[in-house]
Amino acid sequence: MTQTHWTLAARAAKMNPSVIREILKVTERPGIISFAGGLPSPQTFPVAEFEAACAKVLKDDPAGALQYAASEGYGPLRELVAENLGKQSAAAGVPWKVDPAQVLITTGSQQGLDLVAKILIDADSKVLVESPTYLGAVMAFMPMEPNVVSVASDDEGLDIADLRDKAKDARFLYVLPNFQNPTGRSMSEARRAALSAEAARSGLPLMEDNPYGDLWFDQAPPAPLTARNPEGGIYLGSFSKVLAPGLRMGFVVAPKAVHPKLLQAKQAADLHSPGFNQRMIFEVMQNGFLDRHVPTIRSLYKAQRDAMLQALAHHFPSTANPDDTLTWNTPAGGMFLWARLPKGMNAVDLLPRAVDKGVAFVPGAPFYAGNADARAMRLSFVTPSVEEIRRGVAALAEAIHAQRS
Amino acid sequence: MTQTHWTLAARAAKMNPSVIREILKVTERPGIISFAGGLPSPQTFPVAEFEAACAKVLKDDPAGALQYAASEGYGPLRELVAENLGKQSAAAGVPWKVDPAQVLITTGSQQGLDLVAKILIDADSKVLVESPTYLGAVMAFMPMEPNVVSVASDDEGLDIADLRDKAKDARFLYVLPNFQNPTGRSMSEARRAALSAEAARSGLPLMEDNPYGDLWFDQAPPAPLTARNPEGGIYLGSFSKVLAPGLRMGFVVAPKAVHPKLLQAKQAADLHSPGFNQRMIFEVMQNGFLDRHVPTIRSLYKAQRDAMLQALAHHFPSTANPDDTLTWNTPAGGMFLWARLPKGMNAVDLLPRAVDKGVAFVPGAPFYAGNADARAMRLSFVTPSVEEIRRGVAALAEAIHAQRS
Known part of the structure; x- marks a missing residue:
């Protein structure tokens, strides 16, 4: 019996597992506060409305919905x-x-x-x-x-x-x-x-x-x-x-x-x-x-963004030279905040140390098609609660300070 | 303002609308008995079980199901x-x-x-x-x-x-x-x-x-x-x-x-x-x-296949030379039967005449990557009822006999 000749298409060499998904696997340990995922808060899922919709769809026109x-x-x-x-x-x-x-x-x-x-x-x-x-x-x-x-x-x-x-x-x-x-x-x-x-x-x-x-x-x-x-x-x-x-x-x-x-x-x-x-x-x-539902998501996410901004400001007071500390932007919506580590630090190296302290994020480098900023990191503020955000930022600060000292 | 330069990939030239789906559009007129589609019988959809499953999934773990x-x-x-x-x-x-x-x-x-x-x-x-x-x-x-x-x-x-x-x-x-x-x-x-x-x-x-x-x-x-x-x-x-x-x-x-x-x-x-x-x-x-559900689909489809075989045998008695009449196979399962028109006839030409008589099918030619058999046609026996199958085959016979005479 000849071994089967599986020949992959040339394009398959261009396909790779998502770096982010691989990182998420590592960071999805129980007890880790995750700023890493891009997951909407499950609190925002309109479960009762979906229940009613399922029942209605299957009652009104099951053959249409299932064909x-x-x-x-x-x-x-x-x-x-x-x-x-x-x-x-x-x-x-x-x-x-x-x-x-x-x-x-x-x-x-x-x-x-x-x-x-x-x-x-x-x-x-x-x-x-x-x-x-x-x-x-x-x-x-x-x-x-x-x-x-x-x-x-x-x-x-x-x-x-x-x-x-x-x-x-x-x-x-x-x-x-x-x-x-x-x-x-x-x-x-x-x-x-x-x-x-x-x-x-x-x-x-x-x-x-x-x-x-x-x-x-x-x-x-x-x-x-x-x-x-x-x-x-x-x-x-x-x-x-x-x-x-x-x-x-x-x-x-x-x-x-x-x-x-x-x-x-x-x-x-x-x-x-x-x-x-x-x-x-x-x-x-x-x-x-x-029109009724989305405003509730906005106010939830805004409160969580605010909690993250406050916690960051608390742990990383501004310095004369922005290269000396963590800096970040103030997103006007969405799910993510973009932060930048002090000069000389690298988000990929920081990640395992942060996970040891109980918090996860995604390094920014994989998001660049060209020259990556190794100091960049993505922080999602929508999945954890306000309380978890505070603890998570404190843990992140610990990891950063530990690595700098 | 310059016109936008949309340049399609070379592969787009190899992509075409499904001939079958185009045929189906023509034949989905009300009142037409369709042997054309590959649609499972909606009778076989376990609607009550889906209703129960929806409710259970959204009750047990909505966050998991919706994330x-x-x-x-x-x-x-x-x-x-x-x-x-x-x-x-x-x-x-x-x-x-x-x-x-x-x-x-x-x-x-x-x-x-x-x-x-x-x-x-x-x-x-x-x-x-x-x-x-x-x-x-x-x-x-x-x-x-x-x-x-x-x-x-x-x-x-x-x-x-x-x-x-x-x-x-x-x-x-x-x-x-x-x-x-x-x-x-x-x-x-x-x-x-x-x-x-x-x-x-x-x-x-x-x-x-x-x-x-x-x-x-x-x-x-x-x-x-x-x-x-x-x-x-x-x-x-x-x-x-x-x-x-x-x-x-x-x-x-x-x-x-x-x-x-x-x-x-x-x-x-x-x-x-x-x-x-x-x-x-x-x-x-x-x-x-x-194990309980699939046998009910089998017996439904078998009865419908039998009805189609009987109706075909009734309208197209066998002849000394198979080229002189419609011939067909006896599928041992599935949804489709394959038939062949008398010599000199063409399924693509027959289709509009059959639709005029109230019945639709799919010509076989589009299913061939190489040399097509222009006499071949695909007849689905699962979507129409037994009674519709009988009327549909009668209409098909009319269309075939009309075109031959």
Whole structure:
């Protein structure tokens, strides 16, 4: 008997286990306070509403919910998505008339990344990303073997001059303008306007990912980039952060230039997303449930962010030279805060020592497609309680001080 | 403002809308009796059990069911899949010890096809398929740009001599041994043994797809090919035909040579399949529910197959020369029957005339990767009732006789 000749595709060499997920495995020991995961607080899951929705869906139209269905998604949910996006954009001052026919329901917004990669990336295609950027997006792109190029970014978002230098022949720019994963930063209105103008000038397609946009603390973010030029962008959205991730429901809004191919890619990938889940989401969402529910998530996460900011300020008083201490930003929404260790320290080295003290985080380095900042770290403030946040930051301070002394 | 430069990947040109789904759109007019779809009978969906499972899952562990989860799938479901496969194979005479660690839960078994394609197919890689074969598999493979090569097949399955001629350097053979879509045929034990021996001789990897294996009418099919050499094959299974397609739940059992890459591809594709759905399936399946439920599906589908066979025999009496009339096979399970029009007729041309008479089917041609049989047609006997099957076959006979005269 000959040994079976398994030959992996060349692209398989570009695929790797998520560094973050590997880190999470190490840090998910009982008793560890975790700032590492990107997990929404389970307190925010509308369990009673899901129970009612399940019962209703299975009572009203079990055959419809349980049968094979259209690859595009459940019609009423597509309409609701289009309507909500239109309302939000109008409220932000940029009307966007979304045609439900342009909405494709996906198995989590992660699938949107996979489908877009399939239809837009050839081997060695240039794909632009922020610096740092969402690791899951890069992982979705990698099987299609792109040349991922980082665009310099600051606290307000992308550096437009650097974008202009790099935009030529790029297949698209992947951008997460609201409360970005991993940094928690948001793109300012001025920067969005400049980015839109630059994309319009150069013809650069945008891929706008917006899983966190609803989780603002004091004021809604500026209008989506895609609203400013719907034919020039693909917009990805998610129900994971406002309802629950475990149903794996997201969507892509795509212009006519790419929607049909995206739909064909979807059909080949999994025929359609679960019709049962689409109906559950629709049942829960209709009649304005999110308008009542999302504010409760915002105030919970804001209180937890505040607790983290206070604890950080307590343990790391500001110094004349910011290189001498831990520094951090103040996210205006979302789930993450971005911190930077004192000069000479390295977040990867710190992690096991922090875990020994009882707290976990994710080092920032894996989020950079190019030059990584070894001092950066991502701290999630949404999963632990306020009390755990205080203890966790104290433990982090202990680990940092111990390593410096 | 420059027009946005949308540049599609080269692979996008290989992607096309499913011919079948396009046909289904035309034929889904009200009042049409459809033998066209591959839809399980909604009568078989265990709605009450799903209701109970939803309630239990959301009561017992809502945070677990609704949170992000492991890419591998829900542990207890993976164990149940492994256990069931082991039992079935042992009962068929070939023990197969499936390690739950080799089981990957997928978003429908269609996703398994997509993931395997990603990790095993390079542009121009040779991939072998039966003739005819499942169109959805070819559609899942196409974005990776394989050279799809048909292996000659007869009523017992693959032609082993032709396989031997074509096996060299093939990345894998895709095969659907039980009640195949589209033909309804099954591979005989002798043919399976010969195929296994040939794969072992040449080192050819097998990709065994088994969505219909549980739907046997008189006796269980022979043991899976993968059970005969677990390190030499990837096995795909589905819950769509024994529970319901609308939850989009399937699985892949893969050997150590490919499982890790498959898992990475899964993570990049949609992070994980919905944890809620996985728990629902697990709750319904445990305590041997399928042992009670699946026999009811078998007897329903068998009665409907019998009704179709009788109606066909009534309207198309046998003739001295089989080219003079409609001929068909007698599937021993599954959902489909394969028929062949009289010489000189063409199933694609017949379809609109049949729809005018009130009945729809799928022409066989799209299922061939190579030389298509223009006279072939696929008739599904599971969605319409016995009474509709009788009327539908009568209408089909009218359309055929009208076109011949």
